[in-house]
Amino acid sequence: MALSSTHIFVNLHVKDVKKSIAFFTELGFEFNMQFTDEEKAACLVIGDNMFAMLLTEDYFKSFTKKEVVDTGKYAELTIALSAESREKVDEIVNKAISVGGQLYCEPADHGFMYQWGFQDPDGHIWEIAHMDMNSFEGQDEV
Template sequence: MALTSTHIFVNLHVKDVKESMAFFKGLGFGFNMQFTDEEKAACLEIGENMFAMLLTEEYFKSFTKKEIVDTEKYAQLTIALSAESREKVDELVNKAVSLGGKLYSEPADHGFMYQWGFQDLDGHIWEVGFMDMNAFEGQNQA
């Protein structure tokens, strides 16, 4: 039997929880205040049962024995989000940049898939994509 989980929590280190909250609120995301104290941790709601814990660097260190990644030099991970349309991809990335984020990549149009990326205030990489599922109609599913 395959392992299944009911929720996903991704932990991300941030320099300032309140600034990060303002950034993501500006993008239209909400927060679960039950797991947010605005000083050392905030629970970003990405989708149904999908969360990113935004933890101050000091608090993040209490969860790992490893050194925290310098996001100016290294990619610790990329967070991929799906959007409902190409226009929504553009809207989210442009909004992120207007709120202080940085472009991470150029838009990539693969026909059936469109994606574009940004970095948040702390350098974490967010890839936003739209996949036209109609392009796969009639294909055999494994």
């Protein structure tokens, strides 16, 4: 039997929870206030049952014995989100840059997929992509 989960919570360390809340609110995201205290943690709602916990570095350290990654030097992960159109990809990335994010890469058109990315104010990499699912018609799902 394959492992199946009902929710995903990605934990990300941030310098300033309030600043992170302001940034992601400007992008149109919402927060689950049940898991948000604005001082040490905020629960960013990415989608149905998908969340990113934005945790101060000290609080984040309470969940691991490993050192916190310097996102200015290292990529700890990339967060890839889908968008409903190429235009929406451009809109999200342009908005992120205008409210304090940094450009991560140039747009890439792979035919079946268009993607572009930014870094949030804490250096975490967010890649936004639109996939043309019609390109996969007749192929078996993975």
